[in-house]
Amino acid sequence: xxFQAPKGTFDWLPPRSEVALAVREALSLPVRQAGYGYVETxxxxxxxxxxxxxxxxxxxxxxxxxxxxxxxxxxxxxRPEGTAGVVRAVLQHNLxxxxxxxxxxxxxxxxxxxxxxxxxxxxxxxxxxxEALGAEDPALDAELIALAWRGYRSLGLERVEILLNxxxxxxxxxxxxxxxxxxxxxxxxxxxxRARVAINPLRVLDDNRPEVQAQxxxxxxxxxxxxxxCKAYHEEVRALLDxxxxxxxxxxxxxxxxxxxxxxxxxxxxxxxxxxxxxxxxGRYDGLSxxxxxxxxxxxxxxxxxxxxxxxxxxxxxxxDEERASVAVYGVPLGDEARRRMFLLVDGLRQAGxxxxxxxxxxGVKGAMKNAGRSGARYAxxxxxxxxxxxxxxxxxLTTAEQTEVPLDSVIDILKGKxx
RNA sequence: GUGGGCGUAGCUCAGUUGGCAGAGCGCCAGGUUGUGGUCCUGGAUGCCGGGGGUUCAAGUCCCCUCGCUCACCCCA
Numbered sequence: 001x002x003f004q005a006p007k008g009t010f011d012w013l014p015p016r017s018e019v020a021l022a023v024r025e026a027l028s029l030p031v032r033q034a035g036y037g038y039v040e041t042x043x044x045x046x047x048x049x050x051x052x053x054x055x056x057x058x059x060x061x062x063x064x065x066x067x068x069x070x071x072x073x074x075x076x077x078x079r080p081e082g083t084a085g086v087v088r089a090v091l092q093h094n095l096x097x098x099x100x101x102x103x104x105x106x107x108x109x110x111x112x113x114x115x116x117x118x119x120x121x122x123x124x125x126x127x128x129x130x131e132a133l134g135a136e137d138p139a140l141d142a143e144l145i146a147l148a149w150r151g152y153r154s155l156g157l158e159r160v161e162i163l164l165n166x167x168x169x170x171x172x173x174x175x176x177x178x179x180x181x182x183x184x185x186x187x188x189x190x191x192x193x194r195a196r197v198a199i200n201p202l203r204v205l206d207d208n209r210p211e212v213q214a215q216x217x218x219x220x221x222x223x224x225x226x227x228x229x230c231k232a233y234h235e236e237v238r239a240l241l242d243x244x245x246x247x248x249x250x251x252x253x254x255x256x257x258x259x260x261x262x263x264x265x266x267x268x269x270x271x272x273x274x275x276x277x278x279x280x281x282x283g284r285y286d287g288l289s290x291x292x293x294x295x296x297x298x299x300x301x302x303x304x305x306x307x308x309x310x311x312x313x314x315x316x317x318x319x320x321d322e323e324r325a326s327v328a329v330y331g332v333p334l335g336d337e338a339r340r341r342m343f344l345l346v347d348g349l350r351q352a353g354x355x356x357x358x359x360x361x362x363x364g365v366k367g368a369m370k371n372a373g374r375s376g377a378r379y380a381x382x383x384x385x386x387x388x389x390x391x392x393x394x395x396x397x398l399t400t401a402e403q404t405e406v407p408l409d410s411v412i413d414i415l416k417g418k419x420x
Numbered sequence: 421g422u423g424g425g426c427g428u429a430g431c432u433c434a435g436u437u438g439g440c441a442g443a444g445c446g447c448c449a450g451g452u453u454g455u456g457g458u459c460c461u462g463g464a465u466g467c468c469g470g471g472g473g474u475u476c477a478a479g480u481c482c483c484c485u486c487g488c489u490c491a492c493c494c495c496a
Contacts, residue, residue, distance in 0.1 A: 307496090
């Protein structure tokens with residue numbers, strides 16, 4: 001094998017690739033039904049957009065971006081996440097001024113992070129995301145959490161858990177942050193973690209290492225240091241989720257990895273995935289627009305991992321009966337003249353709305369029939385010299401092995417009736 | 421970026437103290453002049469991830485390298 005997919009990447013192949021399509025469809029259906037419009041932005045953006053938007057204190061920006069200079073000397077970065085590009089597009093095209101707020105958008109696409117690959121973590125991965133920009137309303141936060149939840153449920157997932165927290169805003173976070181830093185500075189931490197205390201102390205709460213967690217038992221928590229406005233907002237989000245019957249768990253140590261999050265933060269986790277337990281996550285990012293040069297635009301959004309969601313489905317045994325894309329009718333031509341006629345027949349069937357395929361490559365009847373069986377088709381059409389001479393074609397029901405002769409000029413209509 | 425495990429046929433894997441590269445499934449052909457799925461018979465699987473070393477001899481031992489994988493870290 002001379003080439004293989006780049007390190008940390010993989011290919012979606014049939015039949016699993018059909019699942020990927022179905023998952024994108026299922027995760028996006030709820031938001032499409034909720035008035036979110038589809039947005040498609042470039043796979044790469046100016047590097048500075050991510051530096052200023054995602055934040056220079058994050059590992060994503062400092063260690064994991066695919067950044068390069070293009071032939072015009074511009075610094076370009078393959079997007080490591082979707083939100084910054086969507087906000088940029090909204091600002092660039094003044095969508096926030098063109099109509100009623102919030103601007104509701106959803107997207108689906110590739111994301112890139114230079115990471116050491118492991119189960120559920122790849123250098124190229126896929127997310128479905130949704131963003132609601134320009135409105136500060138706890139119902140919007142609750143709506144998005146509920147929509148993601150409905151999406152997961154529609155796929156049959158039963159073990160997705162919602163973790164919920166509030167990180168405070170520009171009023172209360174600075175004081176909380178100072179309190180937290182004072183606490184963390186007294187702990188026994190390694191050098192990298194001490195550096196994190198200085199630039200992004202909230203992230204330290206999210207550290208999974210037991211020796212770190214053991215020291216964090218008495219750490220000051222954001223939820224205990226919220227200002228009145230943040231507290232009321234958070235309680236309203238919780239009340240709305242309760243009312244909607246969307247179950248969640250309060251997780252006071254949940255912190256998002258990207259700098260732009262404020263107030264509501266949430267994560268969708270699944271126990272069957274190993275270390276990369278998060279299948280989706282998001283939160284409110286009221287300051288992001290201003291960070292990238294726009295007006296105040298309080299917003300909330302999430303991103304759901306397509307490949308991780310599929311791993312979660314696998315863990316719940318939901319992928320047992322993967323089926324390949326199949327057709328209803330399969331043509332078995334015998335000889336060149338029959339092949340030409342079959343080509344037209346199959347084309348006609350497709351135009352009539354009947355999924356059809358045929359044997360290619362001049363295989364014998366036996367091999368072609370084998371292909372017909374493998375295709376999953378209900379009917380095989382056998383066409384040879386004898387049939388052509390009679391102006392007929394053999395229609396074989398592959399489930400019963402019953403075979404009937406049908407006039408060539410009416411076979412499309414007959415099959416159309418049978419498969420519908 | 422750090423640490424562990426693993427790379428043998430299309431797939432899942434076996435391969436003993438170093439001694440002729442194997443099994444199951446799948447694939448192909450025939451049994452059946454123009455009929456799949458079951459059955460019977462036969463056949464082909466291969467740079468044993470790559471490179472170097474030790475040895476009369478390496479899939480097996482040693483070194484390097486690439487890839488996969490699990491965990492840390494990070495995050496969807």
